[in-house]
Amino acid sequence: MDIMTIISNAAGELIAPTTAAYVLAAIGLNIHFGMTGLMNMGQAGFMLLGAYGFAITQSMGCNLFASVCAALALAVIYALLLGIPTLKLGPDYLAMVTLAAAEIIRIIGRSTAMTNFTGGSAGISPQDFTEKFESLSPLPDGSTTFLLWTYSNNIANSWWLRIVAWVLVVIAALLCWRWFHSPWGRMLKGIREDENAIRSLGKPVTRYKMESLILGGLFGAIAGIIFVLPRSVQPDSLGRTVTFYVWTILLLGGAATILGPVLGSCVLWVLLTFVKEIMRNTVPETLISSNQIEALGWVIVGVALMCLVIFRPQGLLGDRKELAFHA
Amino acid sequence: MTAVTYLTRHRRPGIVILCSIVAVLSMLFVLPPAIASAADSGAQAVDECNPTASNGCVNGILQDADKKPIADVTITLSGKATAETKTAADGKWAFSVADDGDYTVTIDASVAQEHGLKASSATVTIRKASFDKQRGVVRFDQAGDSAGSGTSGTSGSSGSANGTKGATGTSGSTAATQSPVKKDGSNVGKRIWQQLYSGIIFGLMLGLMSVGMNLVYGTTGLQSFSHGEQVTLGGLMAYVGTQMLHMPLIASAIFAIVIGALTGFIQNEIVWGPLRRRHVGTMQQMIVTIGLSMALQYTFQFFFGGDIKGIVKSVPDSFQLGPITTDMPTLVSALIAICVIVGVTLFLYKTRLGRATRAVSDNAALAAASGINVDQVVRVVWILSCAMAALSGVLLGVYLNGISWNTGATLILLMFAAVTLGGLGTANGALIGSLVIGIVADMSSLVIPNDMRYASALAILIIVLLVRPQGIFGKQQRVG
Numbered sequence: 190m191d192i193m194t195i196i197s198n199a200a201g202e203l204i205a206p207t208t209a210a211y212v213l214a215a216i217g218l219n220i221h222f223g224m225t226g227l228m229n230m231g232q233a234g235f236m237l238l239g240a241y242g243f244a245i246t247q248s249m250g251c252n253l254f255a256s257v258c259a260a261l262a263l264a265v266i267y268a269l270l271l272g273i274p275t276l277k278l279g280p281d282y283l284a285m286v287t288l289a290a291a292e293i294i295r296i297i298g299r300s301t302a303m304t305n306f307t308g309g310s311a312g313i314s315p316q317d318f319t320e321k322f323e324s325l326s327p328l329p330d331g332s333t334t335f336l337l338w339t340y341s342n343n344i345a346n347s348w349w350l351r352i353v354a355w356v357l358v359v360i361a362a363l364l365c366w367r368w369f370h371s372p373w374g375r376m377l378k379g380i381r382e383d384e385n386a387i388r389s390l391g392k393p394v395t396r397y398k399m400e401s402l403i404l405g406g407l408f409g410a411i412a413g414i415i416f417v418l419p420r421s422v423q424p425d426s427l428g429r430t431v432t433f434y435v436w437t438i439l440l441l442g443g444a445a446t447i448l449g450p451v452l453g454s455c456v457l458w459v460l461l462t463f464v465k466e467i468m469r470n471t472v473p474e475t476l477i478s479s480n481q482i483e484a485l486g487w488v489i490v491g492v493a494l495m496c497l498v499i500f501r502p503q504g505l506l507g508d509r510k511e512l513a514f515h516a
Numbered sequence: 517m518t519a520v521t522y523l524t525r526h527r528r529p530g531i532v533i534l535c536s537i538v539a540v541l542s543m544l545f546v547l548p549p550a551i552a553s554a555a556d557s558g559a560q561a562v563d564e565c566n567p568t569a570s571n572g573c574v575n576g577i578l579q580d581a582d583k584k585p586i587a588d589v590t591i592t593l594s595g596k597a598t599a600e601t602k603t604a605a606d607g608k609w610a611f612s613v614a615d616d617g618d619y620t621v622t623i624d625a626s627v628a629q630e631h632g633l634k635a636s637s638a639t640v641t642i643r644k645a646s647f648d649k650q651r652g653v654v655r656f657d658q659a660g661d662s663a664g665s666g667t668s669g670t671s672g673s674s675g676s677a678n679g680t681k682g683a684t685g686t687s688g689s690t691a692a693t694q695s696p697v698k699k700d701g702s703n704v705g706k707r708i709w710q711q712l713y714s715g716i717i718f719g720l721m722l723g724l725m726s727v728g729m730n731l732v733y734g735t736t737g738l739q740s741f742s743h744g745e746q747v748t749l750g751g752l753m754a755y756v757g758t759q760m761l762h763m764p765l766i767a768s769a770i771f772a773i774v775i776g777a778l779t780g781f782i783q784n785e786i787v788w789g790p791l792r793r794r795h796v797g798t799m800q801q802m803i804v805t806i807g808l809s810m811a812l813q814y815t816f817q818f819f820f821g822g823d824i825k826g827i828v829k830s831v832p833d834s835f836q837l838g839p840i841t842t843d844m845p846t847l848v849s850a851l852i853a854i855c856v857i858v859g860v861t862l863f864l865y866k867t868r869l870g871r872a873t874r875a876v877s878d879n880a881a882l883a884a885a886s887g888i889n890v891d892q893v894v895r896v897v898w899i900l901s902c903a904m905a906a907l908s909g910v911l912l913g914v915y916l917n918g919i920s921w922n923t924g925a926t927l928i929l930l931m932f933a934a935v936t937l938g939g940l941g942t943a944n945g946a947l948i949g950s951l952v953i954g955i956v957a958d959m960s961s962l963v964i965p966n967d968m969r970y971a972s973a974l975a976i977l978i979i980v981l982l983v984r985p986q987g988i989f990g991k992q993q994r995v996g
Contacts, residue, residue: 228799274982280799281739281940282981285932289974292929296974302965429925433806440803480822484814491811498803499791 195470197337199463204338206346208458209354210236210416214431215438215450216361217408223445224374225401226381228284231271232409233431234291237424238263239410240417241298241307247318253325256318257414264410267294268403276398291432298424312423315345319418323349346419354415358451361408366447377401378445430487437494443507452505457493461486559593559613561601572642574619575610578603595619613642709839711958717846717915719954720853724908725927726934726946727860728901734877734941735897736788737798741805743931744924745812746902750776750909751919752816755825765828769910776906777899783808784898789891809925816921824918827910831917849911856907857947860900873897877941930957930970933977939990948988952976
């Protein structure tokens with residue numbers, strides 16, 4: 190494999206639907222953490238619920254709109270269930286509850302007892318839920334080459350999915366930009382900076398936090414749908430590690446910024462793919478197997494997350510003063 | 517320490533089980549429970565065998581020296597009953613047997629020679645009532661008992677694996693710790709006792725982990741996500757000790773604990789200490805522990821691979837203790853866990869340093885003002901907590917017959933649940949919390965599907981936060 194293939198593979202991550210899904214999840218997390226200071230450690234839970242809500246209703250034969258609504262409704266209910274007991278408590282409590290709840294969803298989803306419903310750990314295969322989405326595409330059949338990349342127009346990991354995903358990202362970023370500069374957004378920032386001050390103004394702090402949790406969760410659910418469309422719904426692929434990835438992306442790009450999640454996701458995936466491809470092509474298989482390269486990729490992400498938080502908590506774009514790490 | 521010695525003595529070469537079987541077995545257990553009809557005929561060949569109250573299993577996968585399956589070989593069963601079968605395309609074969617006793621499995625000696633197998637017959641003991649002898653797994657690819665202890669096995673990872681027969685029931689991964697006593701209806705009471713017992717054992721090991729984690733939280737305010745990796749590290753280091761360096765179990769356990777303590781010391785010196793001095797917030801530090809946990813976990817995977825590593829190769833004899841089936845290493849592990857926890861409690865309440873630790877826990881600034889060296893205390897706490905995690909990793913590895921790269925990661929949430937339940941920052945609370953979580957997790961598999969049992973433990977976490985966020989022993993004012 191020559192250097193061009195490596196570069197085009199790595200650059201392909203730039204527009205991959207998975208990258209967009211992570212952007213959307215990170216935007217949701219940005220509303221939680223960047224704007225409101227909520228430590229949501231279970232963004233993958235929102236994503237998995239969204240994915241299940243969408244895929245299960247699709248496989249039951251609902252139309253696309255109803256399925257998306259189902260996914261969003263699940264996320265809202267989930268956020269309410271999580272938020273009511275924990276939002277009054279300290280930040281570490283919310284962190285633990287969201288983490289545990291996301292894990293509960295995954296464990297229940299992958300349980301053999303739920304096989305009829307969620308497909309157990311094997312999950313829901315794409316032909317059961319992607320058909321309606323693919324048939325909605327206005328693009329002709331076949332595949333198209335654009336610059337370096339060739340993808341199918343409509344099927345699976347397609348141009349159609351890329352277009353939809355990135356349009357959603359643009360919409361989400363615009364909405365965020367509006368919200369960040371609205372009175373509501375300023376209220377959230379106030380809560381992030383000093384909850385008691387806001388409370389002293391007679392504002393219902395817990396309600397605002399709840400709104401933030403729900404809104405960010407909705408983005409998480411949409412991210413979940415985009416995440417599973419090019420593959421299948423597998424509970425284990427949306428585990429804790431996805432949450433940690435999303436955190437890395439958000440902190441890399443910069444919390445409390447509009448473009449931080451976008452930049453973070455693109456940089457992380459392109460760099461990670463690049464490093465892994467380079468290693469695959471230069472290090473002989475006998476020395477380091479491909480599984481080990483996969484593991485090394487994770488080690489890199491972990492170390493990157495540590496270094497980021499220690500040395501540059503504001504990330505690439507953020508403002509250190511705006512950083513919302515309150516113990 | 518005497519207890520550990522006992523474990524070592526128990527590694528008799530006679531009763532041998534191979535860790536490589538563990539993987540095969542855990543796969544077998546994942547298979548849906550098959551029909552258990554072969555009750556009254558003495559023995560019969562089946563495609564797949566699952567032990568029940570009325571039948572045991574003798575089975576295996578016939579592979580050549582290169583681990584390729586050998587199809588269509590006649591396997592003869594003799595001993596208590598006789599039967600014959602042929603291996604399937606994937607090398608699998610199984611007999612369902614009705615009576616307890618010794619069974620000998622034979623293949624044609626020429627076949628064995630042709631495929632580079634070291635033995636052509638093997639004997640297993642089946643005892644239906646004993647949950648680790650319900651199933652006998654036969655291997656032909658290793659030297660027989662009579663051939664002495666053949667070392668340096670074909671697969672480099674299982675160096676000292678030797679012997680031809682293995683009989684095991686509870687095997688392997690954290691996911692497959694269930695006793696394979698199938699739902700019978702008739703012995704519900706017995707199952708309740710068995711689950712209660714395994715819950716207590718699990719709770720004790722969890723307690724060992726979460727007490728240390730809670731000490732760290734109490735003194736530094738840090739919720740360490742990488743504590744699970746400290747547990748894994750302990751187990752894996754014990755594996756390195758027994759299987760790579762060929763040390764006895766006791767020495768390996770000490771080796772693992774020393775390494776664990778050392779990592780605690782090092783990470784406090786180079787990561788957490790400097791971060792505290794820079795007044796980095798605890799939430800920020802928590803995210804650093806997440807990064808560390810990811811990095812460590814995949815470093816383990818890098819070096820040790822994705823499979824389960826058995827610390828000890830032998831499966832001990834189990835025996836009946838009232839309504840409970842257990843074995844010696846399990847009891848000894850529990851005893852060690854209790855001793856260590858009692859020791860730590862005594863340390864906290866009876867020694868000067870322990871009192872200082874509790875003082876720092878209550879109010880670090882005040883403790884520093886009254887002349888306590890807070891840095892010293894935190895250092896000791898980190899070392900202690902990581903050493904305890906390593907010990908629990910060793911015990912867990914012995915109890916579950918193996919440890920894998922993500923064992924700790926699957927347990928970290930249960931530790932959080934235990935710590936929250938008991939009360940954040942209270943050492944005794946963590947123990948009580950762990951016992952409750954362990955018992956609930958294991959008992960809940962009586963009513964909900966087994967693979968959902970951790971979910972019940974996590975549900976407790978959420979319920980506790982709902983009704984009593986400070987936990988059982990926590991102080992009210994900490995919250996909010």
